[in-house]
Amino acid sequence: MKRIRSFLLLSITAAAAALAACAAPSPIGLVDVNRIVSNWPEYQSDQSQLLAEERSIASRRESSGQKQRDAMALQRKYAQLTDQLSQQIRNAAGTIATQRQLKLVLTREGIGYGGVDITGDVEKALNITEKASPSPGT
Numbered sequence: 001m002k003r004i005r006s007f008l009l010l011s012i013t014a015a016a017a018a019l020a021a022c023a024a025p026s027p028i029g030l031v032d033v034n035r036i037v038s039n040w041p042e043y044q045s046d047q048s049q050l051l052a053e054e055r056s057i058a059s060r061r062e063s064s065g066q067k068q069r070d071a072m073a074l075q076r077k078y079a080q081l082t083d084q085l086s087q088q089i090r091n092a093a094g095t096i097a098t099q100r101q102l103k104l105v106l107t108r109e110g111i112g113y114g115g116v117d118i119t120g121d122v123e124k125a126l127n128i129t130e131k132a133s134p135s136p137g138t
Contacts, residue, residue, distance in 0.1 A: 029100065030115040031093050031122055032108040037085075040128050046081050050074065092125035093118065 037043045057070045093105045096118045106115065123129075 026114060026116050027101075027103040028115040029093065029097050029102040029105040029118040030108045030111055031089070031105060032117070032119040033089065034109065035119055036089060036123060036126070036128065039123065040085075040126065043085055046085070050078055050081070053077075088126060089122065092122045095125060096121045 053074055054071075057067055057074065060067065060070075062070075096102075097105045100116070100118065100121075102116065102118070105118070108117070108119070
């Protein structure tokens with residue numbers, strides 16, 4: 001009889017602990033990078049500038065060697081801008097994670113479910129206004 005009581009008490013305690021763990025907020029934050037870059041004017045401006053420079057290089061009447069050098073310089077510029085923007089996102093996400101006591105922040109891409117979406121908070125930290133999504137069928 002004592003064994004049954006002990007087993008039941010242990011089972012109830014384990015079940016209560018499991019339910020409490022399920023109810024607790026997730027220590028993992030998620031950031032939707034695609035949403036951020038599609039709404040971020042700074043990113044959009046940089047992309048437009050890089051595309052214009054790429055077209056300019058392609059349309060110039062220069063030697064292929066000069067075009068290659070210019071293209072390599074543009075690639076370096078792209079890498080530098082990408083690093084800067086990525087660092088801004090990481091810094092904002094890190095600040096939000098600290099404020100919300102998250103242990104880990106991942107990108108939304110490839111994550112099926114779970115985690116706490118902090119994309120909106122990161123956008124606010126970067127002064128990004130979300131664009132309205134187009135209505136289905138329009």
